[in-house]
Amino acid sequence: MSIALNLDHASNAARPTTPRRSSLVGLSKPQLREAMAGIGLDEREAKMRASQLWNWIYVNGVTDFERMSNIQKGFRQTLSDNFLLDRPEIVSEQISIDGTRKWLFRYRDPKNPNLPPVEIETVYIPESDRGTLCVSSQVGCTLTCSFCHTGTQTLVRNLTAGEILGQILMARERLGDFPGGVRPDDGGLVPGPRGSGGSEGDSRAITNVVMMGMGEPLYNYDNVKQALLIASDEAGISLSKRRITLSTSGVVPFIEPAGREIGTMLAISLHAVRDDLRDMLVPINKKYPLNDLLEACRTYPGLSNARRITFEYVMLKDINDSDADARELVRLLSGIPAKINLIPFNPWPGTNYDCSSSARIERFADIVNNAGYASPVRTPRGRDIFAACGQLKSETERLTKRDRDALTSA
Numbered sequence: 001m002s003i004a005l006n007l008d009h010a011s012n013a014a015r016p017t018t019p020r021r022s023s024l025v026g027l028s029k030p031q032l033r034e035a036m037a038g039i040g041l042d043e044r045e046a047k048m049r050a051s052q053l054w055n056w057i058y059v060n061g062v063t064d065f066e067r068m069s070n071i072q073k074g075f076r077q078t079l080s081d082n083f084l085l086d087r088p089e090i091v092s093e094q095i096s097i098d099g100t101r102k103w104l105f106r107y108r109d110p111k112n113p114n115l116p117p118v119e120i121e122t123v124y125i126p127e128s129d130r131g132t133l134c135v136s137s138q139v140g141c142t143l144t145c146s147f148c149h150t151g152t153q154t155l156v157r158n159l160t161a162g163e164i165l166g167q168i169l170m171a172r173e174r175l176g177d178f179p180g181g182v183r184p185d186d187g188g189l190v191p192g193p194r195g196s197g198g199s200e201g202d203s204r205a206i207t208n209v210v211m212m213g214m215g216e217p218l219y220n221y222d223n224v225k226q227a228l229l230i231a232s233d234e235a236g237i238s239l240s241k242r243r244i245t246l247s248t249s250g251v252v253p254f255i256e257p258a259g260r261e262i263g264t265m266l267a268i269s270l271h272a273v274r275d276d277l278r279d280m281l282v283p284i285n286k287k288y289p290l291n292d293l294l295e296a297c298r299t300y301p302g303l304s305n306a307r308r309i310t311f312e313y314v315m316l317k318d319i320n321d322s323d324a325d326a327r328e329l330v331r332l333l334s335g336i337p338a339k340i341n342l343i344p345f346n347p348w349p350g351t352n353y354d355c356s357s358s359a360r361i362e363r364f365a366d367i368v369n370n371a372g373y374a375s376p377v378r379t380p381r382g383r384d385i386f387a388a389c390g391q392l393k394s395e396t397e398r399l400t401k402r403d404r405d406a407l408t409s410a
């Protein structure tokens with residue numbers, strides 16, 4: 001049984017027709033300074049105000065300029081006349097029996113509020129020693145991985161850096177992660193002062209972020225990069241880069257830049273050890289086959305035993321789960337500091353795949369383990385609310401064709 005809270009206080013609101021003030025959420029520090037200069041501040045003052053705003057937005061989670069107590073009243077008004085501190089609307093919040101939370105968030109197009117809004121899903125997975133937020137990078141996905149529910153939803157648009165960060169900020173608010181926030185009363189499932197997201201002595205509900213929600217992050221590279229650099233900035237949300245994982249299905253040309261410019265942990269959605277099978281399960285493999293992908297992994301900047309790549313491997317009955325597959329996996333990964341996450345397949349309506357049996361998964365894990373690779377079997381989380389891996393899909397595709405054309409051509 002799961003609990004669904006309907007928080008849709010905005011769905012019936014009239015669609016805005018006037019252009020909106022621009023949002024400060026998701027701007028880099030130089031962009032924030034530029035925005036301040038744009039309303040007439042000199043360089044010194046723009047720098048000072050940008051740093052105050054950064055602190056209010058990312059450390060204190062403030063969404064109202066009026067609460068910025070170290071900024072004079074008159075200037076608070078100027079800020080609110082010119083800017084917004086946008087967060088997504090919450091359409092729904094579902095809580096699984098295992099404590100997993102799934103939010104359906106709604107965004108309006110930042111440049112054109114007359115376009116229909118889009119919706120995406122974000123998932124929070126609490127564990128005893130950590131709390132992981134699974135963040136989306138796109139509305140839908142261009143890739144059509146055949147085991148993935150999101151892959152059946154065509155790409156509507158990329159999320160902006162502010163919209164990616166908005167998921168983290170909104171989840172932090174709902175989980176009481178900002179100063180003075182109240183932790184939800186859920187029988188201790190949401191980590192209290194247990195996990196550490198960054199610095200020593202720091203405690204928060206969200207300790208880890210994985211870019212594994214809807215979409216292929218490396219097909220929205222610039223926005224994902226900007227959002228993750230902001231999320232890991234020590235003067236703000238301050239999540240350690242070792243606690244942020246960027247997951248890709250294998251967009252080879254962006255793997256090296258991601259390591260060099262973003263520097264987070266890397267996960268690869270591998271799922272098959274032969275090109276013919278991977279072409280079918282993860283069709284981007286036709287463009288960037290296994291050899292190219294694994295070469296990019298071998299040369300991933302900063303790769304070491306302390307900074308291993310995670311290979312995600314979904315266990316599909318009679319498709320990719322034989323002893324021979326496990327042995328080939330070990331052979332392919334030879335020389336790459338790696339961890340292999342075995343993911344029992346999470347069914348969704350209309351899929352043709354079945355999950356491998358527990359005995360088969362155990363046998364597969366043994367072979368990989370005996371070769372010296374950690375190969376934890378991921379416990380499915382939030383299945384009852386369709387929040388588990390590969391199950392995310394929003395309702396944006398229910399838009400009329402005219403709305404969808406407007407969004408994709410915007």
Ligand code: SF4
Binds near residue numbers: 141142149150214
């Ligand atoms: S697995 Fe990732 S890349 Fe593949 S279809 Fe699903 S969301 Fe897109």
